[in-house]
Amino acid sequence: MIISMKELLQDAQVRRYGVGMFNTFNVEMALGVLEAAEELRAPVILGTAEALLGCCDLEACYSLLSVLAARTPVPIALHLDHGFAEAVVRWAIDIGFGSVMYDQSELPYKESTSNLKKMAEYAHQHGAAIEGELGHVVFDTLDDTGYAYTRPEDVSDYVDRTGVDALAIAIGTAHGVYWEKPVLDLERLRDIRAITSVGLVLHGSSGLSDGDFRNLVRDGIQKFNIYTDVSFATSQAAHDWVERHDRCIERVSVQMRAAAKDAAMAKLRLLNCAGKA
């Protein structure tokens, strides 16, 4: 069943668990994640991102995800991750995504907060939740070196100015593959958690240790964005099957779905979300 993001993140905060947000753009990844959620009785978030729209356009993706989520017996929220263009974020809200991230984290503070405020009004008018990012979590695939830790002293002002329902924070993680073990600033997380009641979001969850996940749930992250690990597991399964067996696409598809399920399940087990649906 489809659930609102705000309701889901509030429940996660009260009952102290983390919710996995999985970006998907094909039926194999979506079904794999949903099978994992159903088996563990865990609520999850299914998403797609502006950067993935070359793989599956936004309307087709929403149609797929919403049909699959509606018939799944555990709560599923639908989310657009990393919308950079105003038009894309508005489009996602118009189509029916219950939650959007409007990423203006590379802009100066004033411009970023004023853009978020405008979009938050639009989202709320349409019954959608909105996520903003304070500080900046870098992307490994882009020439992006501007890491900026979230400063706890900015949090109240940012949330008040923008009206965001969820806040992505920078506490040491990065998008994509880690070349060095990330060092998480949990004290910063605890400081931020003490200041605000909005749902806190961690980007760059792939590659963290099992202990990292448990500490992050304990210290107050509600939403964990996980893409790289599930994406790699899914494509590795396709590659291995083709190399060792055959190239019939329907049999490759079955392997991909099973791999996506296993990879999602391994992460969900660390978030204390099993049985919370």
Ligand SMILES: [Zn+2]
């Ligand atoms: Zn991200």
